[in-house]
Amino acid sequence: MNLPEDYQNKMQKMLGGDEYLQYLDSFNYSYGQTLRVNQLKKEPADFIRRFLLDGQVSWCSTGFYYEGEQKLSAHPYYYAGVYYLQEPSAMAPAAFLPVEPGDKVLDLCAAPGGKSTALAAKLQGEGFLLSNDISASRCKPLLKNMEMAGVKNSVITCESPEKLAGRFAGYFDKILVDAPCSGEGMFRREPSMVKSWSPEEVERYAKLQREILTSAAQMMKPGGYLLYSTCTFAKEEDEQTVEYFLEQHRDFSLQELPLCDGIEEGKPEWTIRGREDVKNCRRFLPHKVKGEGHFAALFRKADGVESVDKQCIKEDDISKSVHKETKDKEKMCKDGKTQNTSKVKNVKIPEAMDEFMREIPEWEQWKNRIIFIKERAFLLPENCPDFKGLRVVRSGLYLGDCLKKRFEPSQALAMALKPEEYKRSVSFKAEDICVEKYLRGETVDIEDAGLDGWTLFCVDEFPLGWGKCNRGRLKNKYNPNWRKL
Incomplete structure (x- = not known):
């Protein structure tokens, strides 16, 4: 691996001589293929009876290693959305965020969808998930992955964090910010990322991350949880961004996350003022874990009561535990492009659609949540907020098209059924x-x-x-x- 000299010097200084050599040696090893079982389709215990798997990802109860020769992306179960191919360390953020069925959840930087599909599985069809990404092109794979996973209770938007913050102040119970970063932790998996690295890029990303976190904080309910993660080792983007956020938002505190199988604590010595509480953050180093480089920090917003939990939260415990609107109206487009929607009451259901949908047991409960965008029918999530004026890529579950006197069900509906x-x-x-x-x-x-x-x-x-x-x-x-x- 031809690493930039500035990067090598920085990593050697951060890790020390012996550990730096271990880090370099990690570029010579692979952990095989990895997948995360989609609990909207199947429970892991039932799934592993059908595949010869090579062990569980210790920080994610639904993640597994696979070292067989079969290409997992070619298996029919992949097309059925039974599992999602995901790098092991990237499974941690959604696993660490304490999402429960019924929560209102925001994935602020959601593309290509690995973490959103994991959050949706935790919701189990109850509550509401907003999956957002500012990039229209990246929203296309996000949409496909959400549909393939059979997610019913989500809306996908393509907006800036600032605009969402103006609309959803204090709205969400749980927020995930898997922020854009310099990508140092992915150099082994994606060597092409090395070419774009520079100290200036690290500083640029650190500034962007702090802006995104500020918007996320505005959308957080009192008592809610915010998970911040990156796939970089840079202290400017990790511990120092956490430090900056805590100093700017005194109503947030860091929560302790699991330590297992080589995961390390955050480094107080890498902050500007030596904050000891960043030890609650977690670092994934590729020479110490079976995965790529990652960083995670879990914040909790105060609810008016002193309730900072200092105990380590295991994944199973975690799971239990106004902006002016744009005047431009977006026209309906095909998949991956933006739509403009507003909730419509007392919608008249075309006879052909009603006849088809009556064969689905939940249809009577769905009827009062149907909207139409031209000939397309969508099922909004329960208690879905108004998205008028925002760039909406997908308004809930796409049911199908009402064409003259016939109804054609969608691929998304098929994937959401049993x-x-x-x-x-x-x-x-x-x-x-x-x-x-x-x-x-x-x-x-x-x-x-x-x-x-x-x-x-x-x-x-x-x-x-x-x-x-x-x-x-x-x-x-x-x-x-x-x-x-």
Whole structure:
């Protein structure tokens, strides 16, 4: 690895001679593939019976190492959203944030979606998740990953943190800020990032991170939790940004996070004033953990009562424990682009859509949360706030299109269902050639010649998408943009 000389000098000074050599040696090793099981689809204990896994990621109960030869991104379960391929250290922020079903949660820098899908799994369909990213291009993979995971109770926006702060002051119970950073912790995994590194970039990112955290603090409810993370080793972006935030926001305090399998405490000596409480932060160093470089800090906002918990919070305990609006109205666009939505009361449901949706058990409970953007129908999360004037990429769960006198269900709806929640479904084993044909967009022959109409196509008990059956043939309706090449 051809590391910049300034970077090498900095790391050698931070780590010391012997440990610096260990760090350099870590570039010669790999920990194989890693995945996080999607609890919206399957519990880990049930999943691991089907895969030969090589151990759990100690800081994430749903994360696992896999060293087999099979490419996990090619397996049908990947397309079914049963698991998400994620770097081990990147699993920590969502695991450490104490999200509970029913919470209002914000993922402020959400793309490409690994952490948002993990937060959604913790919510278990209850509460509300706002996944935001300021980059329109990065919102495209975010949208796909959220739909593939079967998330029902989220809204995706493409806004600046400042604008969101003006709208949602004191609104969220839990906030995740996985901030843009200099990426030093990812040099082994993504060597191309080395080229853009410079001391000036470190300073630029530190300034940006502090601005983002200031906006996040404005949106935090009293008593709520804010998790800040980066994938860099730079003290300016880690301990010193934490120090700056605490000095500017005296109503926030640091909470202790788990120490396990090589995770280290934050370094008071790397702050400007030697703050001892940054020991509650956590550093992931690639020569000490089976993962890349990462940093995490958990803040709690005071609720008027002195309640700073100094005990180490384990993951299982954690899980229990006005801006002027823009006058420009966004037109509805296809996936990945922005939409403008507002909540509509007493919406008239087209007959064809009602007839289709009546086959889904939850339909009667969903009816009062339906909105339409032209021909597209969406299910808003319960108690969803008003997003008028904001750039909305996805307004809840996309149900399908009302076209003249017919209704065409969406790929997103298929991924959010279970086979028992729709009366017509066909299922094939993962190794069946029919699954491969379906993922490539081909027509599939089925045994039940009497099956007619819209049908949920599944691999084992996991939906992959829709098909339309007629006389023993299933016409493929799998999303063309998702097809296996």
